[in-house]
Amino acid sequence: MSMIKLLSERAPGAPGLPSLLSAQALAGLAGAGWFTVLTQASGVTGHAQVTSLAALAVCALALFVVAQRYATRQTAARVEFSIHSVRIRLIDKLTRVDLQTFERIGKKHLLSCVEKDMKVMSNATMAVISAGQSIMLFVFTLAYLAYLLPLACAICVVVILLGVFLHLIRLRTIERSTQRAMKAENNLFGLVGHMIGGFKELKLHQRRRREIYDELVGASEHSATLNQKAFGQATDHLILLQSILYILLGLVVFAFPLAGLLQPFLLIRVVTVILFLSVPINHFIGILPMYGQANAAARSIGELEQLLDAAVDVEELSEEVEPVLMSSIELRNVCFAYMAVDGHAFEVGPINLSVQQGQVIFITGSNGSGKSTFMKLLTGLQAPSVGCLFLNGTPLEGVRSLATYRNLFSAVFTDYHLFPRLYGSVPPDPTRVQELLKRLALDGKTRLDGRLFTTLDLSTGQRKRLAHLVALLEDRQVYIFDEWAADQDPNFRRWFYREELPRFKAMGKTVIAVTHDDQYFSNADRWLHFEEGHCEERFPDAALPISIPQSSPFSI
Numbered sequence: 001m002s003m004i005k006l007l008s009e010r011a012p013g014a015p016g017l018p019s020l021l022s023a024q025a026l027a028g029l030a031g032a033g034w035f036t037v038l039t040q041a042s043g044v045t046g047h048a049q050v051t052s053l054a055a056l057a058v059c060a061l062a063l064f065v066v067a068q069r070y071a072t073r074q075t076a077a078r079v080e081f082s083i084h085s086v087r088i089r090l091i092d093k094l095t096r097v098d099l100q101t102f103e104r105i106g107k108k109h110l111l112s113c114v115e116k117d118m119k120v121m122s123n124a125t126m127a128v129i130s131a132g133q134s135i136m137l138f139v140f141t142l143a144y145l146a147y148l149l150p151l152a153c154a155i156c157v158v159v160i161l162l163g164v165f166l167h168l169i170r171l172r173t174i175e176r177s178t179q180r181a182m183k184a185e186n187n188l189f190g191l192v193g194h195m196i197g198g199f200k201e202l203k204l205h206q207r208r209r210r211e212i213y214d215e216l217v218g219a220s221e222h223s224a225t226l227n228q229k230a231f232g233q234a235t236d237h238l239i240l241l242q243s244i245l246y247i248l249l250g251l252v253v254f255a256f257p258l259a260g261l262l263q264p265f266l267l268i269r270v271v272t273v274i275l276f277l278s279v280p281i282n283h284f285i286g287i288l289p290m291y292g293q294a295n296a297a298a299r300s301i302g303e304l305e306q307l308l309d310a311a312v313d314v315e316e317l318s319e320e321v322e323p324v325l326m327s328s329i330e331l332r333n334v335c336f337a338y339m340a341v342d343g344h345a346f347e348v349g350p351i352n353l354s355v356q357q358g359q360v361i362f363i364t365g366s367n368g369s370g371k372s373t374f375m376k377l378l379t380g381l382q383a384p385s386v387g388c389l390f391l392n393g394t395p396l397e398g399v400r401s402l403a404t405y406r407n408l409f410s411a412v413f414t415d416y417h418l419f420p421r422l423y424g425s426v427p428p429d430p431t432r433v434q435e436l437l438k439r440l441a442l443d444g445k446t447r448l449d450g451r452l453f454t455t456l457d458l459s460t461g462q463r464k465r466l467a468h469l470v471a472l473l474e475d476r477q478v479y480i481f482d483e484w485a486a487d488q489d490p491n492f493r494r495w496f497y498r499e500e501l502p503r504f505k506a507m508g509k510t511v512i513a514v515t516h517d518d519q520y521f522s523n524a525d526r527w528l529h530f531e532e533g534h535c536e537e538r539f540p541d542a543a544l545p546i547s548i549p550q551s552s553p554f555s556i
């Protein structure tokens with residue numbers, strides 16, 4: 001996607017290009033008109049003539065102010081609505097891609113695109129689109145020059161065409177340099193992110209701080225060098241063009257009168273007009289690097305959109321969720337493999353498993369054995385590469401049924417995210433909220449004001465308990481906990497296994513919890529153990545694992 005393509009897509013609420021360009025043309029015409037009247041007035045002495053030219057100048061100026069104001073506002077509306085439309089389109093696609101694509105693209109790249117590239121586009125596009133006005137100013141001034149001295153105008157046109165030709169030849173090189181500079185800048189921002197994110201770790205480790213600081217200095221220098229190179233390339237040939245324009249001026253001032261091609265009374269007007277031409281030319285010089293940046297940003301946004309398009313599913317954000325009831329969930333021959341890195345792809349499965357409503361299932365396994373991947377498959381966050389999920393005996397086929405299925409679950413993952421507001425819910429009953437806050441020892445720490453938490457500035461354990469409270473308010477049928485108790489004190493750990501899980505069971509909720517707290521295994525109905533992507537069922541009171549044949553589904 002180029003910047004021009006982006007702007008050619010008219011967003012709802014944005015003014016049309018014809019009206020926008022007409023307003024710019026009018027502003028350019030008025031500006032050139034005002035200047036022409038002034039130039040004409042420089043050779044006039046008669047009172048009546050001066051008065052009428054002054055009246056004309058006032059009219060041109062008034063027209064310029066009105067047209068300029070209108071054109072600027074229309075330009076801002078066009079640019080901002082177009083960018084708004086692209087941003088919303090990207091975010092919409094982003095919410096609809098599968099988890100694997102989301103993880104592959106990476107948070108850093110996504111944030112850089114949605115925040116930085118969009119900002120670059122917005123700033124640069126505004127300047128670039130206003131070039132329309134400069135073009136008009138340039139054309140009208142050139143026309144006036146043709147009226148005064150056709151030969152000078154012809155030479156100017158040749159010089160400008162030469163500049164445009166040089167520019168087109170260099171365009172690809174400039175864009176490549178700009179894109180390289182932007183990549184270096186993204187790398188730099190990544191390091192800044194590490195410095196901010198790892199503030200505490202860096203404070204504790206002077207040599208680590210020194211090394212990352214040195215790397216950041218190098219990255220910043222590299223970024224500055226590339227930016228400066230891209231900017232230099234963009235302006236070099238236009239400076240050349242500007243120099244040619246100055247040579248042209250010298251020619252007009254010295255050679256034309258000597259050759260008898262220019263009468264002295266015309267000389268001052270012609271020189272003034274040529275000088276005035278440098279105003280739009282300088283504007284072009286100024287916006288050229290910005291044009292390169294905007295195009296590089298548009299390309300980066302376009303590449304991201306292509307990645308998202310390849311993975312986006314048909315699930316609509318606005319769709320109403322159909323309520324589903326779970327009595328059983330079954331995984332039949334479910335397998336999933338991550339994309340291979342260095343030729344080795346981690347595989348989970350085949351998993352054959354049936355979960356009945358109301359069961360409390362514990363999941364164990366060493367680090368990297370596939371527990372979280374299994375949770376993603378079970379919750380429908382990740383579609384299986386092979387095999388199928390069944391809900392109440394019916395296979396879940398297609399993205400839509402998987403999207404509906406996901407609404408069965410409420411989860412507190414290890415990398416859970418706390419939203420400041422209860423998005424997607426009606427304000428809960430304040431008495432129930434108060435009772436839950438008390439149960440989780442969060443009363444006096446935070447409150448729910450309507451749907452908004454008064455603060456999220458809590459300790460690690462408290463934040464996890466607040467995430468638990470949000471999950472409870474969601475009141476879904478299946479609860480997923482990934483090492484919930486890992487950052488809780490012994491009291492809350494005991495409370496979770498001895499009180500909270502039995503409460504879930506009494507309510508008929510299904511619980512699937514990743515845990516390493518073996519002293520509480522008696523609280524589980526089932527125990528699934530993962531090793532190198534394979535799942536086997538163990539029994540809470542068994543000393544040795546009981547191997548389950550993977551070809552046949554097992555259930556309890």
Ligand SMILES: Nc1ncnc2c1ncn2[C@@H]1O[C@H](COP(=O)(O)OP(=O)(O)OP(=O)(O)O)[C@@H](O)[C@H]1O
Pocket residue numbers: 103338339346365366367368369370371372373374
């Ligand atoms: N996004 C990913 N892309 C590629 N490979 C991945 C990705 N996430 C996990 N893996 C691979 O899958 C394996 C299993 O990861 P998973 O997160 O399921 O393990 P886990 O049992 O939950 O580990 P832990 O106890 O450390 O949380 C890992 O060894 C890793 O190699």
